[in-house]
Amino acid sequence: MTHTFTVSPDFPPARISGWFIFNTWLQRRLEAAIHLELYDDFVRQRADIAAGKIDLIYANPYDAALLVREKGFVPVARPRDKADEAIIAVPAASAVQHVEDLRPGARIASTDDPDVRTMGMIMIEPADLSAANTAAVACGNYVLVAKALLSGTADAGFFLKQSFEELSEVTRRQLRQIVESHIYVVHHALMAGPRLAPRRDEIRDALLGMDQDAKGRDILANLGLAGWDELDEEATEFMIDLMDTLT
């Protein structure tokens, strides 16, 4: 039987090959056939999760509730020292210095990355802004969010912190960060679906040992990860509860 592995669509395009290499490594470690299915957007991925097509996922924290509470996934591991944090940035020359300087009608560029969008919307609340009185500028990725700011089609943009920091130096010089989240406890998670759940501890052991050899460390580096830490049920439930308070 071939299992299906997928990755939250918010990963940077440069990491695609890294996930294929990781999948090959995982198949060898588990001696199992695993197909890597990548999606361009969260809607199609969630449809396949709902249809029971996914067995293993590197999931966005926003989807943790759906996966654990509705689809019977079990948490396996989380990326070490890697929390999801959001940044709101404006064009460098913008008169906006603080979130409170943004006004109703502001055009906000963002991707469909749900946890970053949630954190971004929370950070504009102090300006009495919400989805109801701002204009959303939908972008396919964070480079396009930056372009929307530089072209003047958006007044502010939501970025995943890591993606903001990975923008080119030239682009970043033309942008200015006005606020950054420091939430610490929101992070991606690798989770096993019902068909792979019986092998949860085996997958955990493989992941936790990845940084013990040079090949494993190379694969991790290609994913932008330092290693994996075990993620238990209670820590996942806590994150789900926390995300629930934010939405």
Add this chain to the structure above:
Amino acid sequence: MLRDMEPADIAGGAFKEARLTYFDGASRIVRYTDVEVPFPEGRLIVSCTDVPGMITQANKAFVDMSGYSKEELIGAPHYILRHPDMPRAAFKGLWDTLARGEKWTGYVKNLRKDGAYYWVFATVIGNVRKGNLVGYTSVRRKPSRTKIDECAKLYPTLFAPGEREAYSP
């Protein structure tokens, strides 16, 4: 059992006093000032309690904003933050909402250990594990100044007759 707030802990000299009596019958003298501490940008204050309301988890933002050490917070009742300017009516519906399995949100003026205050937009949800309620998580985020100003005008009008008078130390 919470101890009275100590005058020596109060920052800035002049302070007011009130005796607060909490839902469980406990009572203490709180000392408070007109000093507002702004909510830090980009932070969330996160705490968890057990079902009776004793704090079981507190993140760094909670420790920083409350002025208490983590050791002082863990095991203390969450009402350690209760400010005398918060009428009981402002919390009306909190427990009913949670009992229905829904989340409660509201704007709250919290009391720091040093007598100063900070406003938050709070969300509280029940933690349900295997069908059982095991505690609550409260997440507080930065409120808008407009909402703070509205609440600062509204809340003094919500005190029940005699509620404030009972504050007399």
